[in-house]
Amino acid sequence: MKRTAITIAAVFTALAALPASLWLAALLWPAPQSYPAITPFSWQDTQAQWHSLSESQAPFTLLFLGFLSCQNVCPARLGELAGIARTxxxxTVQVLYVTLEPNTDTPALRQRHIDSLGVKSGRLSPEALSQLRRELRDNSAAKSPAHHVNRVYLLHRSGKLAAVFNQQPLQAEAITQQLSTLSIL
Structure with a gap:
């Protein structure tokens, strides 16, 4: 009888501790964030050629949305992305800059200031750019491109958003760590 009571008490104690242990496990080891797929898009490079994610030789694309007349965020991010592209x-990864100001960021300017760094550059149609920004929740520039975010997006060639990087400065180690969790490196 005493043995049965001890067994029952042990079972109830274990059951009572289960929610706390699950909470602690979730706190210490959070589940990876799940991102939605985005609508496939195509961009035009500086040579007037059209490309898409699905055509990329690399399984992933690091995407940054910016503009060349930006004084703060874009020059720093472009420097980081150039270093990452070399590292x-x-x-493994294609690095792509998409202009928010296609009328100002001409192909010649993009070739000289972006492509020369080892970062691919492109422009989207206004409709495709608007849709991409909406899907990426990059809506801070609804009024003007000057109010954009410094996020860098990691996209699989299928269009699945794999990660979003906000940290400043962005370093190759963060990208490498994310790629290793995706079993790429």
Whole structure:
């Protein structure tokens, strides 16, 4: 009888501790964030050629939305992305800058200031850019491109958003760590 009572008490204690242990596990080891897929889009490079994510030789694309007349965020991010493009193993990640001001960021300017750094640059149609920004929740620039965010998006060639990087400065180690969790590196 005493043994049965001890067994029952142990079972109830274990059951009572279960919610606390699940909470602690979620706190210490949070589940990876799940991101939605975005609508496939195509961009035009500085040579007037159209490209899409699905055509990329690399399984992932690091995407940054910016503009060349930006005084603060864009020059810093472009420098970081150029360093990342040189650091990551060839063929693992394509680094892409998409202009928010296609009329100002001409192909010649993008070639000279972006493509020369080892970062691909492109422009989207106004409709595609608007849709992409809406899906990425990059709506801070609803009034003007000057109010944009410094996020860098990691997209799979299928269009699945794999990660969003907000940290300043963004370093290759953060990208490498994310790629290793995705079993790419």
């Amino acid at each position: 990551l193993p060839s063929g």
